[in-house]
Amino acid sequence: MMGVSGVIARISELKEQLGLNPQPPATDPAGGSTFASALADATGGAGRTGSATGSARSGSEVVEAAKKYLGTPYVFGGTDPDKGLDCSGLVQQVYEDLGVKLPRNSWQQATAGRPVASLADAKPGDVLAFDAPVDHVAIYIGDDKMIAAPKPGDHVKIQSVYEKPTHIRRILDDVPTAAVQDMSSLRPAGLRGAAAGGLAGVPYADLFMQAGAKHNVSPKLLAAVAKVESGYDPKAVSKVGAQGLMQLMPSTARGLGVDDAFDPAQAVDGAAKMLHGLLKEFKTVPLALAAYNAGGGAVHKYGGIPPFEETQAYVPKVQKALAALGG
Structure with a gap:
């Protein structure tokens, strides 16, 4: 042999x-x-977890790829290295250079790969994310240093890790392929549950799973509502003042015990609590969705989905998103 x-x-x-x-x-x-x-x-990177589409890569290669962009001007929304990069544009570009596809936004990148417990456990190449909601990302290079595109008027540079990251994500892992048949067994429990629940690759899947289990609401329904409400944007604000990932009105948020609707974890938990109550009250998903959008009073008043153009469009949109998730 x-x-x-x-x-x-x-x-x-x-x-x-x-x-x-x-x-x-x-x-x-x-x-x-x-x-x-x-x-x-x-075999084209099959022995790694993460999203590599080409040869397997290492954290040190991520750092070397990032160093190529030192001195590149910061440009808000920038994704072209020849013109300038913002923080998430830098992270996305570096990993793209190595054949790894990452989402565009910092808050999405803060859910990519797998979590790392602390900075003491971080390795070169890990993505560091800051604040809640996440508004900044960087690439860890070791020794409490990182490469980042900091702010307008600045440029890509090496910095000290100036505060505790709110998220640390490992995009690349060294895993002996021959020793593992089911790569899902290597995921943290929360991500395994998300994959099993059909939410693999969905932003904030772990939050939907946790809140769904806590409040006895389908995680897929929560994900579908978030997709239609905000496009998974935790900073979204509607023209009428609804806030965050789940588009909670400030008064509604307070009633649900949500102190900060822009905090994805609080927002999802509050929305799950609200949907649990609406499903219990109205017995069906379409009516619960109509109440989420227009208020329970309107559903009772009209004896069904209210004849509001927005609500009439909203309910089938969420149902379509739910169906796309296999719900």
Whole structure:
């Protein structure tokens, strides 16, 4: 039977014959991560968790890719390195250079990959996110330093990690492919639940799962409401003053015990609490959705979905989003 070293040698031989000129594998006394790197590289990154579409990558490569953009001007909304980048534009561009697709916005990037418990556990290449709601991201390079596009008038530079990140996300992992058949077993429990619930890849999936379980509401329904209400934007404000991910009016938020409707965790929990009550009161999802949009009084007054243009459009939109999630 061919051992690990034999497999690695055979992979190298095949790649040489194909003219792929692989880089020499790093030394690994245990053989595990070297085997994973070699096999993942030969199979297009299948040995890594994360979103790599090309060869397997490492955190150190992320740091080196980020250093290429040092000095690039900060431009709000910038995604073109030749013109300028904002914080999330920098993070997205660096990972894109390595064949890894990340969402565009900082708050979305704060849900990518898997969580890291603390800065002490962070590794080079991890994404650091700041504030609640998240409004800034950077790439950790080690020794309490990060590469970031800080603010207008500034440029991409190396900084100290000046405050405790609210989220730390590991996009790339070294996982021995041969040792793992079901990669979902490597996800934290919250993400495993999200994947099992059909919310894999949905922003804030872990919050929908947690609030759904707490208040006995379908996580898919919560996700569908968030998609229609705000497009998963925790900073959204409507023309009538509804706020945050779940578009709660300030008075409604206070009644639900939500101190900050712009905090995704509070907003989702409050919306789940509200939907639980509406489902209990109106017995059906369409009527509960109509009440979420127009108020329970309007649903009672008209004996069904109120004849308001917005509400008449809102209910089928959420139902369509729910169906798209398999709900």
